[in-house]
Amino acid sequence: MFAVEARGLTKRFGEFTAVDHIDLLVESGRIFGLLGPNGAGKTTTIRMITGLLKPTEGYVRVYGMDVLKNRRSVLRMIGYMPQRSSLYDDLTVEENLYLYTMLYDFSRQEAKRRTEELLKEFFLDKFRDRLVGNLSGGMKRRLALAITLVHDPKLLILDEPTVGVDPPLRRQFWERFRQLVSKGKTILVTTHYMDEAENCDEIALISHGRMIASGTPEAIKRRAFGGELIEVLLDREPPCDPPEFAKIISVNGRKVRLLVDDYGGRSAQLMDFLRERGFKILEMRPVRVSLEDAFIRLMGERS
Ligand SMILES: Nc1ncnc2c1ncn2[C@@H]1O[C@H](COP(=O)(O)OP(=O)(O)OP(=O)(O)O)[C@@H](O)[C@H]1O
Ligand SMILES: [Mg+2]
Incomplete structure (x- = not known):
């Protein structure tokens, strides 16, 4: 069974086709990269995969379940990091984590415990009392990633998680992704950094809403x-x-x-x-x- 199975996925906004018959198969335990220039349709594709946006045509299954028919169960399996921040600037790091933890059915005590765990795991405990509005861009992305994990989802869907993150921290992010995958998670990530994409097990390149190439980085280059x-x-x-x-x-x-x-x-x-x-x-x-040479070609x- 695939973690994500999207077939003929299409989204039209009026006359404009943002996503045009895309097929995506994401195997469990992989890092799958969705690549493409600005406006290619990455975010629109991802929003359909999470079930937040209804496709004009086609369907998406997550671990075999139709995302529109099983919204709640699907959302429980997904940790979604949106492209734009979903953090509350006027709450502290700890309060942000706790708040998101409370959105799931954790008891107060369990939520506290989970918050502590994640603060430690993501080296955020030193900054726990800092207002999120005062954090650096990189730190915000780190917190956002921690938040996607509060309910221990099987599938992480990360929309440009490393935008605005400096290169050393970007590398740490990718090490973290690899670690998460080795613990059994599956990651679907979008990026337009080609050097990052080399770290994916499999990639799909989209441009103007269409799939241009897919496969392992090696196969695509070949x-x-x-x-x-x-x-x-x-x-x-x-x-x-x-x-x-x-x-x-x-x-x-x-x-x-x-x-x-x-x-x-x-x-x-x-x-x-x-x-x-x-x-x-x-x-x-x-x-x-x-990969950049390959894509340009x-x-x-x-x-
Ligand atoms: N709600 C909407 N209504 C109309 N057009 C939209 C809507 N959402 C997205 N689009 C258009 O669809 C196209 C794809 O947008 P999308 O955000 O999916 O691209 P993207 O690949 O995520 O780009 P970026 O790298 O800039 O994040 C763009 O031309 C965008 O303007
Ligand atoms: Mg986008």
């Missing part, structure tokens, strides 16, 4: 370039034709870039091929393609 790139440094310039399993992308003196379907599978073959022709291989490495294909 698809964008039609394979993987290998760079070889030889002892002399290569006058020979490439083997049938590789395509020459560029030759720069003794440095050659080749496109193959799979680096792992082809590198040894390529070595043999070159050695048989009397070349010395001084260096051979996979060329790291960034994939988006370019569409426009």
Whole structure:
């Protein structure tokens, strides 16, 4: 069973189609990233997944349950962090946590205990009496993340959790996500930071409401370039034709870039091929393609 199963998800606002027939399958125990530029439809998609917004077409199931028909049970399984803050600026850190805890059916005592736990877990106890309005942006996001966990949900839906967070803290956030997943949570996260997206187990790229690509970061990169790139440094310039399993992308003196379907599978073959022709291989490495390169290429294909 999938944590999230969305089929043909579509949202129209009047004439405008914000989300256009998107299919999403999020496996349990994964970090799934929803990526796309501003206005792509990420937040609209997420709001439909949480059941807050009714799709024009299509449906969403969370752990097998239709989100519109089982709103209460679904909301119990989801910890949702909205893109814009849902914190109360004129309450303290502790009061914010306690308030959200009380929204679930905890007794006063249990709510206190849960609040304490989360204050500790998220290193917020030192700031417990601070008014949220006086916190830094990063600290606010940390508190917001703690709040999504008050009812111990199975699925976390985080809409741009690291916006306005500086790089060291962003890294901590991602370490925390990994930790949560290792404890059995599933995370659906949106971002437009491509370097962050590399940390996802699986991603879906959307643009203008449409799905452009999905899969593991590796698979997406492979698809964008039609394979993987290998760079070889030889002892002399290569006058020979490439083997049938590789395509020459560029030759720069003794440095050659080749496109193959799979680096792992082809590198040894390529070595043999070159050695048989009397070349010395001084260096051979996979060329790291960034997800950003891949997306620019994939988006370019569409426009
Ligand atoms: N309630 C609404 N009524 C009309 N148009 C809307 C509404 N909500 C969103 N839109 C439009 O739908 C499109 C997608 O918006 P959405 O907020 O889902 O994008 P996003 O990918 O989350 O963008 P961002 O990265 O800026 O958060 C935008 O063009 C937006 O203006
Ligand atoms: Mg958004």
